Amino acid sequence: MIDLLGFAPAAVELTGTHYVLLGLILFTGLFAAWNIGANDVANAMGTSVGSGALTLKRAVIVAAVFEFSGAVIVGSNVAETVRKKMFDPEKLTDFYGVDAPMVLACGMIASLLAAGTWLMIATWKSWPVSTTHSIVGAVVGFGCVALGVELVDWSKVGLITAGWVVSPLLSGAIAYAVFTVILKSIFYKRDPVRAARQQAPYIVFLVLVVLCGVTAYKGLSPLWDKYDLDPFEPKAVLLTIGVASALGLVGFFATKWILSKNKPIVSGSKDQMLHADVSRSLGKAMMHLKRVRANTDGKLNDESMQVLGQLEAMHKAAVEQTGYGTDSDELKQVEKIFVYLQILTACFVAFAHGSNDVANAIGPLSAGWQALQTNTVSLKAGVPLWALAIGGVGIVTGLATWGWRVIKTVGEQITELTPSRGFCAEFAAAITILLASVLPFGLPVSTTHTLVGAVLGVGFARGIGALNLKTMRNIFASWAITIPAGALLSVVYFYILKICVGI
Amino acid sequence: MLSRASLRTGMKAEVPGTEGRTAVSTIGKLFGRSPFNLLQRHMDQVARCVAKMGEALDAFEQQKFDDLPGFAREVSRMEHEADQIRDDIRNHLLRRFFMPVDRSQVLRILSQQDSLADTAEDVCVLLTMKSIRVPEDLKESFGKFRSLSAKCVDLAASIIDELDELVETGFGGAEAEKIRSLAHQVAFAEHEVDVVEHEFVRGIYARDTELSPGEFHLWMRLTHTLSQLSNTAENLADSITMVLDMK
Secondary structure, three states: OOOOOOOOOOOOOOOHHHHHHHHHHHHHHHHHHHHHHHHHHHHHHHHHHHOOOOOHHHHHHHHHHHHHHHHHHOOOOEEEOOHHHOOOHHHHHHHHHHHHHHHHHHHHHHHHHHHHHHHHHHHHOOOOOOHHHHHHHHHHHHHHHHOOHHHOOHHHHHHHHHHHHHHHHHHHHHHHHHHHHHHHHHHOOOOHHHHHHHHHHHHHHHHHHHHHHHHHHHHOHHHHHHOOOOOOOHHHHHHHHHHHHHHHHHHHHHHHHHHHHOOOOOOOOOOOOEOHHHHHHHHHHHHHHHHHHHHOOOHHHHHHHHHHHHHHHHHHHHHHHEOOOOOHHHHHHHHHHHHHHHHHHHHHHHHHHHHHHHHHHHHHHHHHHHHHHHOOOOOEEEOOHHHHHHHHHHHHHHHHHHHHHHHHHHHHHOOOOOHHHHHHHHHHHHHHHHHHHHOOOOOOOOHHHHHHHHHHHHHHOOOOOOEEHHHHHHHHHHHHHHHHHHHHHHHHHHHHHHHHHOO | OHHHHHHHHOOOOOOHHHHHOOOOOHHHHHEOOOHHHHHHHHHHHHHHHHHHHHHHHHHHHOOOHHHHHHHHHHHHHHHHHHHHHHHHHHHHOOOOEEOOOOHHHHHHHHHHHHHHHHHHHHHHHHHHHOOOOOOHHHHHHHHHHHHHHHHHHHHHHHHHHOHHHHHHOOOEHHHHHHHHHHHHHHHHHHHHHHHHHHHHHHHHHHOOOOOOHHHHHHHHHHHHHHHHHHHHHHHHHHHHHHOOEOO
16 A cells, blocks of 8 residues: 555656645645644643653653654554545536546635644644644535535534533543542552552553554554554454553563662651641640630649649650641652653653644645546545655644743743643543543544643642633633634635636 | 742743733643642731731841831731732732632732731831830730741741642642641740730730820720731631542
């Protein structure tokens, strides 16, 4: 399927117009990939920078490595000509006859340009929008004007649109649950450092299992298609579960081993620590005895005076021995453990993102390229390796030229986020992506949407100092207009191209 | 505590100003500025006011009456600075912010902190009204009264100082227990203040014929105002226990 030099030899003589369009396709594909790198990746990595888990430089390197490897190694080798099968491109032949491939190419150029433009506006305005929605909107716009409104599969469009309502809600709920569990099992404990060290292997196990699932069903999903395998076959499911739990167990024991090698910095011995209630009860007893002393005289007064003296000494000793283990230094030790977990999650999310979202740019690119080269219109288009490389290079370039600035601003503004919060948000996003990919009806989710929802979920679990709900409204609004905006831009570009090419 | 206080005061007062920057991230803007650091900054300033009031009371006990107006001016200035921090918080505590603690509770904590500074200022001003001497045999109980009142405020300040840990641990668990036990200590200290205050007032009443009406009245007002300090500190501690997640 993969032909390094391109596709099968051209079936028709390529004219000057063809060459111009081929150049335009390459350029717009790169442009779209560049914008994906600038907008989407930044939102995924910003939380890691904001929580201090990664420095800006490291975040950019991690994102570049994982996005690129995701895009090039497992990026889809077979792309649907029209992302998410919004309409049947073969119908174009009924409308345009021999011009159909040219129309499709123009439509793909218009879609790529529209998605790229919209993403650029969004990045400039710093709206965290979904790249998938931009391209879907653009393709729908093209479909509407090229084929007519009735031939677009609106139920598919509706499902994708529903994704931006359902996925933040889902990831918000998951983030709420995850954060509550972490609060109860670590931060509520008398000695959070010890609790964190006890829980860490289990968390690592869970994280690795979930992330393996994400990788198998989302990150590597193009590979399943490539080898014509069904990931939901019992064998495949068992294999995935087996590999995931094996990796999880490796992580479990590795964490145990690492933790046993690094003893925590203990301030004073924790063994004789008293429960906080002890000193409080003693304090209460003192208060009551003082009241007794104030309201009595004679023998009772003298006796209460004596007992009070003893009580005071006991109370003082108890207060000194009461340990809470919740000083900021100890909490910092807990957060240190979460730093590694957050970095791990961020890597997997970047990988899954790269492998899936690169198709947003190179899917239409390959479709248009194939249409022009072979002069046919088909449902699927092979994606040559150079197209994947263009996508990967585009994403990394976008990250390097604009994305790092976005990551920097995002990171600088969310310093209130600690690694434990950041981990919860990213882990919840990863779980949501996994759930969405294994669900039978294939709910389309966007990394951006799930991440924003997860941040809100952590906030509702009393995890974040202050969340600006007005900004939330703006974010939702930008999500809502992404599909119409992509469609509108695409229509405009398509008409301009149509006039220029003369079809 | 001091280094932390200076750290907090060194914090740049931005957020609304970020709109002027070229690249403002919407995701970044989603995170408002946490009100808890600001509350701590305000409490640090309030604690400084109360400490200055302590110096003024030292001078008062040593009958250095000429120094008192200077102290009163200084405490007034510090109280004004605290007010500026308070206004800053009120302006930042936008209605659209979603916080782990109800907005009205944050505002109540803030106003209680604020009234501590006001009380300290009132005490210093009262000291300048008329040069009165502490009766020799009441010196001890007056000293106990004022130092216990200051202790109450210090304890309340130590609770506020734990706020960032409280946010970190999600307002529950061991940290919440710790806060609650601190609040009990404040309540206990307040009770102690009441006891010595009554003792001292009894002493003043015992010499109502020796004191001039003006002196007597000033003593009454002074003790009453000073006792406000521990009462407010106790209320402040109570307000904080209200936001805890208790089983």
